[in-house]
Amino acid sequence: MTSVPPAGGRELDVVVYGATGFVGALTAKYLAEHAPEGTRIGLAGRNLAKLEKTRAELPASAHDWPLIEADADSPASLDAMAARTRVVATTVGPYLRYGEALLAAVANAGTDYVDLTGEVPFIRYSIDKVGEQAAATGARIVHGCGFDSIPSDVGVYLLHQAVQADDAGELTDTTLVVTSMRGGLSGGTIDSMRVISDLAREKESRRVLLNPHALSSGPNERAAGDRKAEPSDMAIVAASTVDPSLSGTLGPFLMASYNTRIVRRTNYLLGGVYGTAFRYGETMALGRNKVFSRVAATGVAAGMGAFFGAMAMKPTRRVLDRFLPAPGEGPSEESRERGHFDIRVFTKTTTGARYRSRVAAQGDPGYKATAMMFGEAALTLALDRDRLPDLHGVLTPVSAMGDALVDRLRAAGMVLEATRLG
Template sequence: MITSRRYDIILFGATGFTGRFVAEHLASLANAPIWAIAGRDFDKLDALRRDLGRPELPIVLAEANNEDQVRALAESTRTVLTTAGPFNRHGTELLAACARAGTDYADITGDPLWSRKMIDRWDGPAQATGARLLLSAGYDSIPSELGVRVLQQEALRRWGSTLKHIHGRVRVFDIEFSGGSFASARARQDMIDADPSLAALLTNPFALTPGFNGTDQPGIGDVRYDPTLDCWVRPFMMASINTKNVHRSNVLQGLPYGAHFQYDEMQVVGPGDEGKRQAIALNAAGVAVDNIPLPGEGPSRAFCERASFSLLLYGINDAGEMLKLGVTGDRDPGYGATSRMLAETGLLLLDKPELGQAGVGLPGAVLGDALVQRLEERGGILFRFED
C-alpha cells in the first residue's frame, strides 16, 4: 500500500472533452486531495487551470507513449485517472507504468479488445505490486456492473439465492458524441483490420474472463419483444462492453451470481406494432451524425447538464417473483455522468486503499457498496428498487 507520494491524484488527458469535466468536478470539492493535471501541451493545461480558477494547480507534462515520462508520472502519485483515448493508442504505456509502480488507476475505456490485452499482460504484474487498475469506470460500465451487483444482493437478502438471469433495459439514453468517441471507434476498427481474429472477441460475452466460459447467453444483436415489459427492444450500442464487464465482475468476485448466470442488455423502444416498427427502423439506421466532431470537441454544456440516463434491471426467480432496480443519472451518460463516475472512483481508491484486490479489475468488483454510496452522495447516480 502506497501512503506517501508527491500527489494523491494525477488526471491525465485533462484538457480533452471528458477530462475537463473531471477536472471541474475535482476543483469543486471543498476538501480536495493534492492533485495535478497532466498532458503534453503546457499552454492548454495552463489555460485549463486558469479557467478552473486554480492557477496554482500543478502541471505534469507527459506524452502518452513516452515510457520514461509516464513512468515518472506514475511514480509521483498514488492514483492516476485518465480520459486520454483511444486507449489502444494512448493508454497502454500509462497503465503499464501504474502496474509496475504499484499505483492505483482508473479509466473510461469502452474497448473490450484493449481491455483483454491489458488483462492478459498486466493483471499478474499489478497483483504483484498491489496496483488496483480499474477499467471502464464511466457509463461503460458502472451502471450495469454496480446495478447487477445491487440487484443480486437484494435477491439474496429476500430469497436466499441470486437471480439466474438479469435483463438490462435502457429506458433513457440522452447522448451526443464527442470527437474522442469517434476516434476510439476508428481505432478499434483499425485493430480488427490488422488482426481479423479479434472480431470474435467482440461477440464473445466471456471475452474478458480468460479461463472461464459460462453458460450460453441471450442474443443482443436483434430486435425483439420483451413480454415482461410488454414492449419492443433493440440492440444497445454499449451492450457489447457492458455485458462483458458484468460477467468479468462476477468472476472477479468469485462467481457470487453463479457459474451459469445470464445477462442481456437492450434498449427500450415502445409497445405494440408502432414500437416494433420503430425498433426495426432505428436498428437499421444505426448511428447517424451529420458532422463528426474533432477530438476535444463534443456536445454543448447545456446538453450535458440537461440530459440524463435511466437503466432498468430486472430478474425473476424460480417462484415467479420479480425484482426490479432503476439506475438513473442526472447528466448525460457519455460525459457529464461519466466524468463524475471516474472522479469519484479515483477518490474512493484514494480514500479506501484496503478495498478490493490488486490486479486489472472493475470499479464494482473492487470498490463494491462503498462506490454505490459515494455515487449516490456525490455523483448524481441513484440505485432505487421499483415496484
Template sequence: MENPPRDHDLVIYGATGFVGELIAAYLATHAPAGLRIGLAGRSTARLEAVRSRLPAAAHAWPLIEADSGDTGSITALAERTRVLFTTVGPYAKYGLPVVEACARAGTHYGDLTGEVSFVREAIDRCDALARSSGARIVHSCGYDSVPSDLAVLLLHQAAEADGAGALTEVQLVATAKGGISGGTLDSMRVQVDGMRSSAALRSLIADPYALSPDRVREPATPQPADAGPVSRSGDGLWTAPFIMAAANTRIVRRSNALQDWAYGRSLRYGEVMGVARGPAGAVIAGATALGLGVFAGAMTFPVTRRLLDRVLPAPGTGPSAGTRRKGWFRSQVTALTEGGHRYRAVAAGPGDPGYAATAVMAGETALALALDGDRLPRVSGSLTPATALGDVLVQRLRAAGHTYEVARLA
C-alpha cells in the first residue's frame, strides 16, 4: 500500500507547550509564504488558543490532534508531514513513539532533548529504520547542543583547510544569561529518577562515549570530567561545572565518530561555565559548583525533591517575555591541533539561551530540513546538528542574527 500524500511540509508537535509556542511564533514570522505548517498536540482546544496568540500568518495553519500514547495518531501524523519537530518531553517518557513513527515513515525529525539515555535508546531502536527510509533524525537542536556541535565543526573545518592537523585539546567556555522552565526541570527529574533506579543507566550516563555509533572502535583517549573542578582559564576567567556538558559533549563526540573520527581520534573535548575574573570570580565559581552539587543532591532524595517542587517552575511555565528578551549566550571554544596550532570559535546570540535563542535554533533547523534538502549532507539515520545540517544551519543562524565565527590564533 502506498503512503498517503504529505499534507504538511512541517508540523510542530507540542505546540501548546511553553517552548513549542515560542517556536511556532518564530516560524509564523520567518517561514516563507506557501510553506505548509501545522500545529499538533493532544488538545484541539488548546491548539486553537495557541494559534490565536500567534502572528496573523499562522491563523490559517491546520491543527492536528495527536498523542504519543496513541500509536495510530502519531503514525498518521508522521505519514502526513515531511518534517516533524517535537518539543514534547520528558522525551524518555513521550519521545520514542514519535521517533519511531518518523523513522518508519521517512519523515525528517528534530527535537530539543538533552536526555542522553533517550538519545541512546532512540539510536538503538530507530537508526537502521531511518537509514532505510531516508529520514534524518536530528536530536538536540536547541541550546542543547547546537552551539557546541557547530562550533567544533567550524574548528575542524578551519584546521583541515590550513593543514594544521586533527583537533586534540578542545574546551568550550559557556557564558549566558537566562531562566529555566518547568519542562526542563521535568526532564531533569526523569533522568535523576532513572539513574537512581538503574545501575545500567548510571553506567551509560557516566560513559563519555555513550552516544557513539560504534563503541568498540572509540579511542582510549581519556575525556575531561563533566563536573570538573573550579579552575581559571588562561585569560583569568574563573570557571565552574557546566550543567549541560554531560549532554553536549556526547553529541559532539557522536558527530566526530559519525564522520569516521574526522575531528581526530585523539580529541579531548570538555565544557565549563565561565563565571567572573579576579578574586570575586574564584568565590563565585566555588559557590556555583557547590550550589550545583547541592541542587543535584536535593533532586535525588524524595524529601528534598518535594520541597524543591514547591518553589520551582511547574511544567508548562517558563521565563517571562522580559527575561527572554534580556537574555543572551556566548560559547567560546578553543582548540589545539596535532600540528601545534591554536584556533578559537565563538557561537553567540541574543535572547534567553534555552527559550528565545533556542526558538531560533529549532525554527531554523526545522526550516533547513523542510527547505534545504538538496544542500544538506547526503545522510540519513540518527544524526546530530553538525552531521545532518552542518554549514547550512550555520548560514541560517548567521542570517537570523546569531554569531558563528572561527579564527586561527597561532
C-alpha cells in the first residue's frame, strides 16, 4: 500500500469535493498526512479563495495540490471535475439537496465516488436514477463511508468471514452493540436530519424511510420490506437475548435506521451470502444493571422520538437550531482527539455457534475517525483497483471494496477482529 499505480488516463487519483467545509478540510488534512507519496489529490469547491486558504493550512505535501472550482448548481463544472479524477470524495450535503447532479456526473464519466450520506432516500434515488448508468460505465458509487456506515458494514463482514472460515453455517440473528462512544454529531449530519424530517411528511418518502429493505433491490425495484421481519430500529431488548455474555438492557442506536439498510444492501449485492435467516439490528449498551439500564433505554427511546418530532416542527426546530451545530461547524481539535468508539457485533449461526466482532477507533466518531475512514475508502478505490470486487453501480463499502478496505483500515490503526465465543 505504499506505491501508486499509473493514473490510467486521469490527471488525479482523488478529488475532495467540499474541501472548505469542516469535515472536508479534516479529510484533506488526513490525506496530506497519510496518502502514499505520489498520490495525486485535488481540492474542489465553489470558492477558489476559500480553497486556497484551506490548502495553505494543510501540511507542505499538499501545497501543490490543484484547486478545482465546482458547484452543485453548475452541472458542467461537476462534469469537468469528474472527468479529471479516478475518485470523487464528496462531503457536500445534505446530499438530497446538493448531491443529485454529482451522481449524474460520476456515473456518466465512469468515475468512482464516496460520500458521507446518512440519507436513505438519497441512496434510493441514486439506485433508481444512476445505478444502471454507473454499472455500464464501470463507476462505483459508494455511499456511507464514514462512521455511518463503515463500522456496521465491516463488523458484519468480519463475522461472515470468521463463520465461513470455520464452516460454522450461516449468520442468523445479528446485533450491533455500541459499547462505548465519545463524540458528537456533525453539523452536516444535523442538517441531513432536517431534510429527512421534512421528507417524512410525504407519503412516498415515509414508505422508503420505514421499509427495512428500502435499499435491498435494484434500480426501480422495491423489496417487500416486511417491518416485522427485521428488528425494530427503536428496539429495547434484554442484552442476554443478544448474547449470554451480556447483561442489562440495550437501547436504540440513533443511526440504526440508516446503518441497517446499508448492511442489508451489502447482503443483497453479495447474493445473500450472510444467509437466508440473516436478521440485523443495532443497539446501544447503557450499563449492566438491569433496572438502571432499562430506565436509561426507555429514556433514550423517548428522547430520540422527541428529538425527531421536534425536528419535524418548525417552531421547535428553530429552538433546537440555537443549540445544535450548523453545517461547517465542529468541535475543537482537543475534543476530536479525546473521542473514540468501540462497537461489538454479535451473531448466532445456523449450527448454533456464537461469534463476536469488534470495531474500534480513536478520535471523535463524526469527525476525526470519519475523516480517517473516508480518506482510506477513497484511497482504496483509487490505489487498490486490482483488489476490488468486480461490482459496479450503486454499492456499499464492503460490496465495493471488501478485503482491500479492511486492510487499509487496519493499517490506519482501526481495531477490526472477529472471535468465536462458543
